[in-house]
Amino acid sequence: MSPATNALHANFDVDYVITYRFHDTPKAEAATGFQNLVQALARVGLAIEVRNGENCSLLVFVKVASDERLNNAIYRSRVKDWLYGVRAAQPDRETQNSLTSQPLTEAERYRTVHHMITSPREEGGAGITVKHGQWKNVESIFPLHDHAFNNEWMKKWATMTFIKVEDLDDIRNRFGEKIAYYFAFTQSYFAFLLFPAAFGFSSWVLLGHFSGVYAVVNGLWAVTFVEYWKRQEVDLGVRWGVKGVGAIQEKRREFQHEKEVKDPVTGETVQVFPATKRLGRQLLQLPFAILASLALGTIIATCFGIEIFLSEVYNGPFKSYLVFLPTVLLTGLVPTITTILTGIATRLNNFENWETTEAYDSAMTQKIFILNFITSYLPIFLTAFVYLPFGSLIVPYLDIFQLTARPFAENEKQLTTPQAGFVVNPSRLRKQVIYFTVTAQIVNFVMETALPYVQRRVFRKYKEIKTGRAAKKGATPNVAANDIPEEAEFLARVRNEAELPVYDVSSDLREMVVQFGYLSLFSVVWPLTPISFLVNDWFELRSDAFKICLEMQRPTPYRADSIGPWLDSLGFLTWMGSIISAALVYMFSNDGLGPDGTPADIKGWALLLTIFFSEHIYLAVRLGVRLAISKIDSPGMQKERAERFMVRKRYFEESFGEDAMELPPPMDREKITRATLEEEARQSSLKSTGPSDGFWLRQRSWEESAKIGAGLIEKMAPTETKKQQ
């Protein structure tokens, strides 16, 4: 069996490359460590070749030495899937048959080999952990790109508008379900955006900003999308045969048990960390959330204050340059603080000591979501719910920000708030939303895709020149110097790939979720938001493909049956949307002014009542949509039903024939009178031990029972009986 993979052929059949970096390790130690590595790999049946890599590293090429061993591993993993309920049918008992009936995808092969390299020794793997413990010199473990496929993929996607499910299948077969889910989600979201884009445009033309109608339709759309995606997720899980794969969890190597307990039933020694203790540690999230809110909130609020001071109070020279100061401050400070906070979050997450990788990632995602929520949405919150309603009360206190402009001001007057008649700038909210939904998206796109690409090009060029010069001088030996000619090009490629970063799908997902949040929370401010996102996401999908192909190591294909905890974030943002949108509509309808003419004149009870109704209508609609979607059949559900049915049918056919449905044989005696039968029964009851034998012998067959029954009916039936009397 040879899973026909171009990737392997074009890459000298290499399954994985392991980078072993030894720049900060003593030679002898490095050599011993390397020997251990090679030994561990050989032990699980991998063939090994070593070449030198860039910057004090070795590239260890591995491939599976014997097909039989790989097949066994795959079969074992499939049986495990079946036992965990991921596969409906038990794999064929013959390994070979099992693999023939369900051919291997490239992703499954890579996943299995990766599992052989990384799973612990007790489970039959080499137990190699990247940058951890004994293997701290192992920098990365990655498969090699299939450049032919990558080029084809990028070309194909660049020319098509909608990505079809077959294209997603291709991604799944190459890069595994986890990445395929990201693309599937973004594609679904992109397709769903068409409606609010069209509706938003009409609404912008016809209804203006802060339209209640737009808010309701947008909310309905958001609920429908989230619920649709939940279903879609399950459907794709069935299509890709991964539904329920979340139940197969791998233990985290970093998990530290508190005690070892012998399980009373299984007799296994289980490593335990008390859940209550973890729960206690999780409570630290509360001060963390407060700290994060305060730290980020202070910076954002300060910059916000400065910005308002400079743009609306200050009127001295350099004003047009100074107004960029807060943006510069924000751009500098927020990422720094976010990095620090993310560091704290990671430590907190490590401290929580999760047992499985899935639980760890999920807990981390939640923390990241909180940070993102604050940095992304707080500025708009401040404008909408602090600056606009209370602006005229707050602005006089902004004098404290004078020092930001003092060096440039010509006189005190330029620095003080006009005594009377300060008017808040009602277009600020819209401008801010436009900034976050258009400008920031474009900036982000450039930072994420174009910039690293250019950087890498420049860096590579620089290195070439440097190497060229060094070669001329005859200094440090060039890593490629000893390559034999037929390998040279291949090794150059691998050395490049080894230097690339590892692709992290969750950061791309986060970006989409944050974007969805703007749509759900604030798009009522500027109904063209969905159009901007529609355009952005078309490019996002392609640029992510581009990124995976060219700027990242080929990712190891992991499995997943969901986009994970981000789903909860989506739900939460939709819910928040029902509250925030309602508040915005109430406060600013009539094009930015409150119902009574000014946004400052807001009735508390009316605002709260609007929110109350909006939120509860949201909850009711969500229930309804959920119910409706659960009732509607889908290809995935059909497939699942069919699979289950086949298994049951096969099993029942194998196990038992049908019970005979024939009547008991008729009695041999021709004539039976009731009296003789009853007499007989009485006789036998005298002989037998229990009273019940007698009871059951009174009528010897169903015909007799029927006859006696008919007799009783004749005797007892109401009207006719009376007539006879």
Add this chain to the structure above:
Amino acid sequence: MSPATNALHANFDVDYVITYRFHDTPKAEAATGFQNLVQALARVGLAIEVRNGENCSLLVFVKVASDERLNNAIYRSRVKDWLYGVRAAQPDRETQNSLTSQPLTEAERYRTVHHMITSPREEGGAGITVKHGQWKNVESIFPLHDHAFNNEWMKKWATMTFIKVEDLDDIRNRFGEKIAYYFAFTQSYFAFLLFPAAFGFSSWVLLGHFSGVYAVVNGLWAVTFVEYWKRQEVDLGVRWGVKGVGAIQEKRREFQHEKEVKDPVTGETVQVFPATKRLGRQLLQLPFAILASLALGTIIATCFGIEIFLSEVYNGPFKSYLVFLPTVLLTGLVPTITTILTGIATRLNNFENWETTEAYDSAMTQKIFILNFITSYLPIFLTAFVYLPFGSLIVPYLDIFQLTARPFAENEKQLTTPQAGFVVNPSRLRKQVIYFTVTAQIVNFVMETALPYVQRRVFRKYKEIKTGRAAKKGATPNVAANDIPEEAEFLARVRNEAELPVYDVSSDLREMVVQFGYLSLFSVVWPLTPISFLVNDWFELRSDAFKICLEMQRPTPYRADSIGPWLDSLGFLTWMGSIISAALVYMFSNDGLGPDGTPADIKGWALLLTIFFSEHIYLAVRLGVRLAISKIDSPGMQKERAERFMVRKRYFEESFGEDAMELPPPMDREKITRATLEEEARQSSLKSTGPSDGFWLRQRSWEESAKIGAGLIEKMAPTETKKQQ
């Protein structure tokens, strides 16, 4: 194999009794129908005896004729459970072994026999449906009471305070999981009530009515209870081996398909009713809910108006009698309207044409819950949110109810509202809550348990006297006249049981849920509520046992893995409680008066803000409690894990041995220099076809790779290399 059951021995080994009633059927037809019945029963391997029953009926006694057939049926059902994931382990392939390793409970036996009688012919049953289609004369199918067990049960429970889980196991083994779940729920609820009873009492003594502290604690308690029960339900499901049994659904016989579709995958013909069409029909629930609210609401509001008029406006003669008029009206009208509405609900539910019994029951439960919600809570809602805040505005309009008292009034003055100074009666709310939580519970208890018992006693006595007289006159033949002496007592007992009604566990559950509602919504009005319920539920549990033993046919043991849709109702009531309690506390704290002294002076925004916070705190707490409970280990979860583990372990041990973890054999050549090896590799690469062969032959074993790696490290390592230069 003989499952040791006293029930069977004391009952002549009878498994089931089928009542065949023919009072409104022509004799010939009745006889043919009866023959069909007996034939169908005999066909599935049941032994039959017929005796006459009361009032034109026949009693068909059936028992399983051959143990083998029963064993097959049980084995088949167990295999089905396994395929649906209810059992972790595949039952032993030998039927006999399977039954020995997991002995049969009485409930399983009865359930299996019931399944043989009722399941459709295609599935190997007799296909008998009570009161439906071909079998319209079959009035009931019931097992016989085990009086020894029943007496022991009633005696045991009467003397114990807490019912232990082992006692629940007994119930489960006798009456099946569905009924056991009811008792388990009520017992959990009873145990949980201890805390609010104690806290409520202290709160009543120390804090008075409408205490915010009590409301918060009560809300927390309610959330904890509901979430605890959800976990408890799963735990019991594991304990009783029924977890996931909800997935095995039986088709409703009444289901009418719209079209038959050939499933493209399975090739089966499937009967389909489009989900969208059903969804359309479900929308009729909306007008139904409005109709029900209007009908019941009008009656309740009218009676309420009359009551207020009579008690607080009218001051003529007979006042003390007339005030009972609205109660009499309510007692008469509400049940009548409820019956009519329930009728409509049932028709609506039939019209929705559910495919499975479970879905049908669930949809019906929802409708019943709406009706109960209105009848149980609307009167208190009216007092709290209409009468008390707006009483002085409304009372003047109550003059329209003059006609109720006009015949008794002596002059007009007695019938008109005093022009000024009408004061609402602030104690009315409390009195009403006390009525519903104490008086109504006692009345209900009497109506439900004591009254039917007395009725039946009287009726039986009356019948005896009548039969005695008839016998003297020699008129209609006594049904027992032809009984043979050793059966006489047994048949008399069976005839009594045949006349008893069928036990419906869902009405008992409904009662508990409605009670929980009072606690969650209104107990802040009168904190002694939980004490009243605690006492009530102690009796309720015992009286329900009494009812099942003496006043109902022995129920057929059904399986269930939950209390079903009532769980959603509990959640809903808790949620509502967070809103209603907050509103009540805000409006009436300061002992029945608002924060500003009078209940009429309520600030809209403050009320709404209170509700907003209370509701969202509830939601956050629910999330937290849910999370916390999900993290805490429980016996059920442990058992499940252990079972799964055993299955996997067994399977893996059976299927494969361990892969060899040995290193590949060492090379036979002693000395290998890098140069010779590389030369060799180059040589062989020239001979071979692909480039990859050459690549992989350069290093022939892991030792070589390690050696070359060490060489490369030596050469490339940073600092030391430099020193050497």
